[in-house]
Amino acid sequence: MHGCDAEDFDKAAEEAKGLPDNTSNDDKLALYGLFKQATVGDNTTDRPGFFDPKGKAKWDAWKKEEGKSKEQAMQEYIELVAQLKAKYAA
Numbered sequence: 001m002h003g004c005d006a007e008d009f010d011k012a013a014e015e016a017k018g019l020p021d022n023t024s025n026d027d028k029l030a031l032y033g034l035f036k037q038a039t040v041g042d043n044t045t046d047r048p049g050f051f052d053p054k055g056k057a058k059w060d061a062w063k064k065e066e067g068k069s070k071e072q073a074m075q076e077y078i079e080l081v082a083q084l085k086a087k088y089a090a
Contacts, residue, residue, distance in 0.1 A: 033061035037073035
């Protein structure tokens with residue numbers, strides 16, 4: 001599991017909350033999808049309808065991570081938070 005544990009994941013989740021307001025929607029959606037996959041597993045919910053574009057985007061981001069183990073999603077989430085911190089710190 002590459003040394004990934006729940007403590008590292010929780011720390012990354014806290015750090016993600018501190019990302020600046022100018023973090024792109026694509027980056028936020030990528031974080032959301034990995035977070036949901038790591039905490040819930042595969043998305044088995046119904047896709048939101050036409051009148052909920054934000055919900056649909058979040059659903060799609062989560063669905064994209066389908067099939068990843070919770071451990072793999074946690075590891076990728078931790079790595080993505082680190083990349084985004086570096087990207088938006090500049």
